Amino acid sequence: MTVLVDKNTKVIVQGITGHQGSFHAGEMLKFGTRIVAGTSPGKGGTKFQDKVPIVDSVSEAMAFEPDATMISVAAPFVRDAAFEAIDNGLKLVYILTEKVPFHDSMEIVHEAKLRGITVMGPNGPGITVPGECKIGIMPNQIFRQGDVAVASRSGTLTYEIVDHITRSGLGESAVIGLGGDPVVGLTYIDVLKLFEADERTKKIVLVGEIGGNNEELAAKYIKEHVKKKVVAYITGRSAPPGKRMGHAGAIIEKGVGTAESKIKAFEEAGVKVAEFPDDVPGLLK
Numbered sequence: 001m002t003v004l005v006d007k008n009t010k011v012i013v014q015g016i017t018g019h020q021g022s023f024h025a026g027e028m029l030k031f032g033t034r035i036v037a038g039t040s041p042g043k044g045g046t047k048f049q050d051k052v053p054i055v056d057s058v059s060e061a062m063a064f065e066p067d068a069t070m071i072s073v074a075a076p077f078v079r080d081a082a083f084e085a086i087d088n089g090l091k092l093v094y095i096l097t098e099k100v101p102f103h104d105s106m107e108i109v110h111e112a113k114l115r116g117i118t119v120m121g122p123n124g125p126g127i128t129v130p131g132e133c134k135i136g137i138m139p140n141q142i143f144r145q146g147d148v149a150v151a152s153r154s155g156t157l158t159y160e161i162v163d164h165i166t167r168s169g170l171g172e173s174a175v176i177g178l179g180g181d182p183v184v185g186l187t188y189i190d191v192l193k194l195f196e197a198d199e200r201t202k203k204i205v206l207v208g209e210i211g212g213n214n215e216e217l218a219a220k221y222i223k224e225h226v227k228k229k230v231v232a233y234i235t236g237r238s239a240p241p242g243k244r245m246g247h248a249g250a251i252i253e254k255g256v257g258t259a260e261s262k263i264k265a266f267e268e269a270g271v272k273v274a275e276f277p278d279d280v281p282g283l284l285k
Contacts, residue, residue: 002129002132002133002173002174002198002200003127003129003149003173003174003176003194003195003198003201004092004118004127004129004174004176004194005067005068005092005127005129005132005133005135006129006132006133007032007034007131007132007133008034009033009034009067009068009092009132009133009135010034010036010064010065010066010067010068011028011033011034011035011036011066011067011068011069011070011133011135012035012036012037012038012039012058012061012064012066012068012069012070012090013025013028013035013037013038013039013048013069013070013072014038014039014058014069014070014071014072014073014081014084014085015038015039015040015071015072015073015081016038016039016040016048016052016054016072017038017040017043017048017054018040018072018073020072020096020137021038021070021072021073021096022048024070024072024096024136024137025038025048025052025070026049027134027137027140028070028134028135028136029049029052030140031128031133031134031140032131032132032133032134033133033134033135034133035048035052036052036053036061036064036065036066037052037053037054037055037061037064037066038052038053038054038055038061039054039055039056039057039058039060039061040054040056041056041057042056043056044056044060057084058081058084058085058088058090059084059088062088062089066090067090067091067092068090068091068092068093068094068135069085069090069092069093069094070094070096070126070135070136071085071093071094071095071096071097072096072097073097074097075097075098075099075100075101076101078095078097078100078104078108078122079100079101079104079107079108082095082108082112082119083108083111086108086111086112086115086117090117091116091117091118092117092118092120092135093108093112093117093118093119093120093185094119094120094121094124094126094127094135094136095108095119095120095121095122095123095124095179095185096121096122096123096124096126096136096137097121097122097123098122098123098180098181099123100122100123100181102182102183105122105181105182105183105184106183108185109183109184109185112185118185118186119184119185119186120135120136120176120177120178120179120184120185120186121177121179121181121184121185122179122181122183122184123179123180123181123184124136124155124177124178124179124180124184125137125138125152125155125158125159125177126138126176126177127174127175127176127177128143128172128174128175129173129174129175130143130144130145130146130171130172130173131145136177137155138158138159138162138175138177139159142159142162142163142166143162143166143171143172143175144166144170144171144172145171145172145173146165146170146171146172146173147170147171147173147200147201147202147203148165148170148171148172148173148201148202148203148204148205148284149172149173149174149175149176149195149198149201149203149204149205150162150165150172150174150175150176150204150205150206150207151175151176151177151178151188151191151192151195151204151205151206151207152175152176152177152178152206152207152208153177153178153179153180153207153208153209153214154177154180154207154209154235155177155180157207157209157233157235157277158175158177158207160277161205161207161233161277161280162175164277164278164280164281165205165280165281165284167281168281168282168284168285170281170284170285173198173200173201173202174194174195174198174200174201176191178191178214180209182212187214187217187218188206188208188214188215188217188218188221189217189218189221192204192218192221192222192225192226195228196225196226196227196228201228202228202229203228203229203230203231203284204226204228204229204230204231205230205231205232205233205280205284206218206230206231206232206233206266206271207232207233207235208232208233208234208235208262209234209235209236210234210235210236210257210258210259210262211236211257212257213257215232215234215262215265215266216261216262216265219262219265219266219268219269219271220265220269222266222269222270222271223268223269223270229284230269230271231271231272231273231274231280231283231284232263232266232271232272232273232274233273233274233277233279233280234259234262234263234266234273235259236259237259237263
């Protein structure tokens with residue numbers, strides 16, 4: 001059992017000939033991901049790296065029986081790309097693109113939930129299951145198979161903490177980036193349910209940041225439902241009061257979403273909070 005994807009997951013890349021799409025599709029292939037097709041309107045009939053068929057639309061790509069998609073198109077076109085994937089029945093839709101219009105994200109996430117489809121992102125690093133599959137932009141070289149699952153709102157901080165976990169001699173069962181926008185497809189609670197049910201996962205790391213109440217809600221859920229060991233790290237402790245920082249989702253309003261409130265909520269739930277990213281492996285051990 002794995003989390004959301006495994007070595008048999010068939011993936012398409014929407015926007016495979018673009019700068020971001022082509023680079024990250026190439027890295028996914030090196031990781032071992034089964035990319036069965038890419039889409040790029042007007043370039044159907046060609047191939048990516050001389051092996052992945054390129055078609056004009058998702059409906060044409062369905063001939064390859066894909067399970068998931070990575071969307072790497074310009075922000076104004078993400079809504080159409082996502083609805084094309086949803087309408088064709090893809091069960092996992094990962095949106096790499098950042099700066100997706102707020103209302104477009106709301107429509108995508110709402111429609112996906114109605115149809116039982118999982119959306120990751122927008123503006124997130126995707127999902128990696130070491131030794132099985134990677135959909136997204138996480139660096140290939142930092143992973144090692146193990147029993148630690150990681151969920152994070154931050155992209156680059158995810159890589160740093162995963163690298164510390166790997167260098168410590170531990171390894172990862174799954175790593176999921178929620179995305180840094182105010183509206184994203186997955187919450188910590190969604191991911192905690194997956195990690196708790198996953199037989200490979202023995203320990204969990206949540207990487208949070210200031211803004212919103214996602215972490216506070218996660219702490220409450222952990223206290224009531226999660227039996228596995230959970231460790232957390234919160235970035236933004238030194239953020240000046242009232243100042244917007246980092247992701248669009250990292251906005252503090254009326255005292256809610258401060259680093260202090262998140263750390264307190266985790267500690268009250270029995271979750272140890274690392275002071276620095278390189279403290280995480282020690283807390284796991």
